[in-house]
Amino acid sequence: MTRAEVHAAxxxxxxxxxxxxxxxxxxxxxxxxYLSYAWLGVMIAAAIFADLLPLASYSIPVGPxxxxxxxxxxxxxAGTDNLGRSMLSRCVYGAQVSLLIGTVAALIGSALxxxxxxxxxxxxxxxxxxxxxxxxxxxAFPPLILLMxxxxxxxxxxxxxxAGLSLVIIPSFIRLARANTLAWTAREFVLAxxxxxxxxxxxxxxxxxxxxxPPLLAYLPIIMAxxxxxxxxxxxxxxxxxxxTPSWGxxxxxxxxxxxxxPHLVFVPAAVIFCTVFALNQAGDHLRGRFDRTMRE
Numbered sequence: 001m002t003r004a005e006v007h008a009a010x011x012x013x014x015x016x017x018x019x020x021x022x023x024x025x026x027x028x029x030x031x032x033x034y035l036s037y038a039w040l041g042v043m044i045a046a047a048i049f050a051d052l053l054p055l056a057s058y059s060i061p062v063g064p065x066x067x068x069x070x071x072x073x074x075x076x077x078a079g080t081d082n083l084g085r086s087m088l089s090r091c092v093y094g095a096q097v098s099l100l101i102g103t104v105a106a107l108i109g110s111a112l113x114x115x116x117x118x119x120x121x122x123x124x125x126x127x128x129x130x131x132x133x134x135x136x137x138x139x140a141f142p143p144l145i146l147l148m149x150x151x152x153x154x155x156x157x158x159x160x161x162x163a164g165l166s167l168v169i170i171p172s173f174i175r176l177a178r179a180n181t182l183a184w185t186a187r188e189f190v191l192a193x194x195x196x197x198x199x200x201x202x203x204x205x206x207x208x209x210x211x212x213x214p215p216l217l218a219y220l221p222i223i224m225a226x227x228x229x230x231x232x233x234x235x236x237x238x239x240x241x242x243x244x245t246p247s248w249g250x251x252x253x254x255x256x257x258x259x260x261x262x263p264h265l266v267f268v269p270a271a272v273i274f275c276t277v278f279a280l281n282q283a284g285d286h287l288r289g290r291f292d293r294t295m296r297e
Contacts, residue, residue, distance in 0.1 A: 033286050036279035043276060047095040055089040059244050062086045066262040079264045082254060087268050090246040094269070097247045098276075101158065102227040105165035106220055112166070113173025114216055120174070121181025122204055131178065135171040143168045147230065151239040161240060165227050176219060180212045221284035225277040232273055248273050 046053065054074060056062045061084030062075040069079045069087075078087035120131035150164040184190060190207050198207075228248075234240040235249025243250065248269045255265025 030282075032282055036282035036286075039275055039279045040283065043095050044099065046092045047099050050092050050096060053092065055092060056086050058085060058090045058093045058246050060085065062089075066258060066265065068262070068264055069268070078268045079262075081251070081265055082258060087251075087264065090251055091248070091269060091272050094246040094248045094251060095272075095276075097158070097241055097245065098228050098231055098249075098273075101161050101165065101231050102224040105162045105227050106169065106224045108162070109166040109169035110173045110216060110220055110223065113170040114177040114212070116170070117174040117177030117179075118181045118204060118208065118212065121178040122185055122200070122208065124182075124185075128178070131174060135174040138167075138171040143230070144233070147234055148237070148239060151234065156239055156242055158241060161231060161234065165230060168230070169223050169227065172223070173216065173219075177212060177216060180215055181208055184208050184211050215288065218284060218288035218290075221280045221287065225280035225284070228273065228277055228280070 056075045061080070062073075063080050063084050065080060065082050065084045067076060067080040067084075070076050075086040075089060078091065081087055081090065116131055116134075120128040146168065147164045150167075151160055154160045185208065190203060193203050193207050231240060231247070232249030232252070235247045236253045238253065240249055241247045251269040252266050252273075255262065255269075258265050
């Protein structure tokens with residue numbers, strides 16, 4: 001050992017202790033989440049490419065009426081309805097109606113409700129009071145009664161359903177967007193942008209909207225699930241899409257009288273609705289836990 005090493009500082013001769021390695025915690029993902037995304041992917045693909053699938057037309061009989069599900073033929077895989085039409089084909093084409101109504105109505109209602117809620121949460125005072133009064137008034141009216149009134153006044157159809165369902169979900173997005181906007185408006189970067197002379201439009205679009213948008217989008221699949229159930233309820237009551245265009249709720253309504261002898265007429269479309277709504281709720285919970293900051297803070 002040299003003289004320089006002997007007279008070295010103690011902290012230079014003692015090796016620094018190594019930092020302990022802490023394993024990164026990973027939240028286990030449920031198999032239901034993967035199955036839900038797979039089911040939604042299959043349903044969306046089937047709805048988009050329905051005309052390319054090797055299925056008979058939903059309006060043409062393919063066998064005797066009320067045949068139970070059986071192997072050997074793709075058209076008879078889910079059985080036939082009261083007129084001998086393929087239940088599988090009608091479920092696939094019914095997905096076009098249910099998914100289209102749920103998606104478009106959710107997008108329109110969320111866009112309108114979020115815009116109104118952000119204005120109330122940002123400007124506050126009288127603007128916020130008026131918007132809160134509007135949302136409370138809309139929430140006080142029973143949604144099913146409102147939808148039945150709209151379909152009774154206007155001709156039942158795709159546009160009427162979309163308009164009514166969009167109107168129903170506006171108050172929910174008003175409240176959600178308003179609450180998130182109130183939280184972000186008081187942050188330092190928003191106050192700094194305001195002190196630097198930024199206008200209201202720039203602050204809302206550049207500073208607040210990117211932070212409010214993730215929880216709103218994560219909430220969207222849950223709203224879509226509720227709208228699919230609402231559309232099925234209206235179709236079951238005869239206020240949805242008029243025949244012969246198939247819808248899942250209309251298929252249940254057509255088969256309810258044959259429940260004792262041919263239960264598949266009700267159980268097949270009901271199972272499709274259940275799986276789709278369950279998958280949307282699972283996807284919404286997963287997206288909310290991943291992108292909503294309030295769930296992690």
